[in-house]
Amino acid sequence: DGGITQSPKYLxxxxxxxxxxxxxxxxxxxxxxxxxxxxxQGLRLIYYSQIVNDFQKGDIAEGYSVSREKKESFPLTVTxxxxxxxxxxLCASSxxxxxxxxxxxxxxxxxxxxx
Amino acid sequence: ILNVEQSPQSLHVQEGDSTxxxxxxxxxxxxxxxxxxxxxAKSPEALxxxxxxxxxKKKGRISATLNTKEGxxxxxxxxxxxxxxxxxxxxxxxxxxxxxxGTGTRLQVTL
Numbered sequence: 001d002g003g004i005t006q007s008p009k010y011l012x013x014x015x016x017x018x019x020x021x022x023x024x025x026x027x028x029x030x031x032x033x034x035x036x037x038x039x040x041q042g043l044r045l046i047y048y049s050q051i052v053n054d055f056q057k058g059d060i061a062e063g064y065s066v067s068r069e070k071k072e073s074f075p076l077t078v079t080x081x082x083x084x085x086x087x088x089x090l091c092a093s094s095x096x097x098x099x100x101x102x103x104x105x106x107x108x109x110x111x112x113x114x115x
Numbered sequence: 116i117l118n119v120e121q122s123p124q125s126l127h128v129q130e131g132d133s134t135x136x137x138x139x140x141x142x143x144x145x146x147x148x149x150x151x152x153x154x155x156a157k158s159p160e161a162l163x164x165x166x167x168x169x170x171x172k173k174k175g176r177i178s179a180t181l182n183t184k185e186g187x188x189x190x191x192x193x194x195x196x197x198x199x200x201x202x203x204x205x206x207x208x209x210x211x212x213x214x215x216x217g218t219g220t221r222l223q224v225t226l
Contacts, residue, residue, distance in 0.1 A: 004158070035216075042119065042216035043204070058213070090159070101147030101166055101208055106158040 003027065004107035006091050011112045013078065013085060021076045021110045023091030030096040032074035033104060036060060037088040046089075049074055050096065078112060086114050119207050121217035128195050128224055135191045136220040138205035142186035149214065150179055150190055151204040159204060162190075195224045 004025045013019045025032065031050045035043040045058030049068040063082025068074055074093075078085045088111050092104040120139045128134050140148065147166045153159040163172040168183040176193045192199055202221045206214040 040218060042218045043206075043214075044216075045213060048213070101149075101164050103149070103161040103164055104214065105161070106151075108156075108158050 004091060004093055004105060006089075006107040006110050008110060009108070011110055013112060013114050015114070016080045018077055018079050019085075019112065021078070021089055021091075021112070023074045023076065023107060024072055025074075025091075025093040025105075025107075026072060027093055027105060028071070029093035029105070030071070031094045031102075032068070033092040033094075034058070034064075034066065034074070034076045035090045035092065037090065037109075043090060046076065085112055087112060119205060119215050119217040121203075121205055121220050123220060124218070125221040126223070128222070130196060130224055130226050132195050132224075133191070133193045134195055134222070135189050136203055136222075138188045138190070138217055140186050140188075140205075140207040140215075140217075141209075142183055144209045145183050145186070146208040148181055148183075148188050149206045149208070150188070151206065152201045153204060153219070154201040162203075190220075192222070195222075197224050197226060200224045 007022045033048040034046040037043050044060050046064050047066040049055035052071050055068050065077045090109045091107040094102040094104045122137050149164050150162040151159040163179045165181040170181040172179050178191045181188045200223050202219040204219045206216040
């Protein structure tokens with residue numbers, strides 16, 4: 001089955017610790033995205049990548065880092081610099097935008113909790 | 116309007132009722148409007164993408180309209196069923212790739 005997988009489903013972070021959220025897709029999509037959801041707010045874009053080895057900051061990139069070494073994978077690291085990391089994180093992918101609006105396909109999400 | 120706004124925030128209807136929600140968005144630099152359905156414990160699922168003023172899309176009992184000049188979109192559900200219970204998100208693109216989401220309308224359909 002084609003789709004997007006995120007792991008783990010729940011993740012616990014200790015103070016001062018970096019944690020990495022996994023996102024893998026087998027849809028052969030060029031573009032991938034990370035969003036964060038907080039209660040009462042819409043999904044907010046953290047980082048996105050339109051092609052391998054390239055990525056851009058979204059609206060709330062501070063305290064996060066990403067890599068895009070493979071087309072299928074777009075891991076997100078929540079660093080100790082992110083002071084309020086508790087949230088629900090969603091990964092998405094799409095075909096290359098190429099100047100047309102494209103549908104983004106979402107994974108099931110990872111809930112990050114700070115101990 | 117500076118952001119994408121959705122109303123109502125939540126809605127509770129009975130099976131068989133028809134209902135509609137509103138998405139308001141900045142009309143300047145508009146590129147596309149997306150609707151997603153997000154059921155509990157599942158991934159958000161794309162419903163529609165609309166780009167042109169006056170666009171209408173339909174998928175089964177769900178339909179959507181778009182007014183880019185005044186900056187709003189309506190989502191209609193005809194004859195609501197319990198399986199329609201979900202959060203409905205709208206998102207606007209001002210460029211081809213970046214989505215700006217509203218906070219969603221949470222729909223609960225009871226028997």
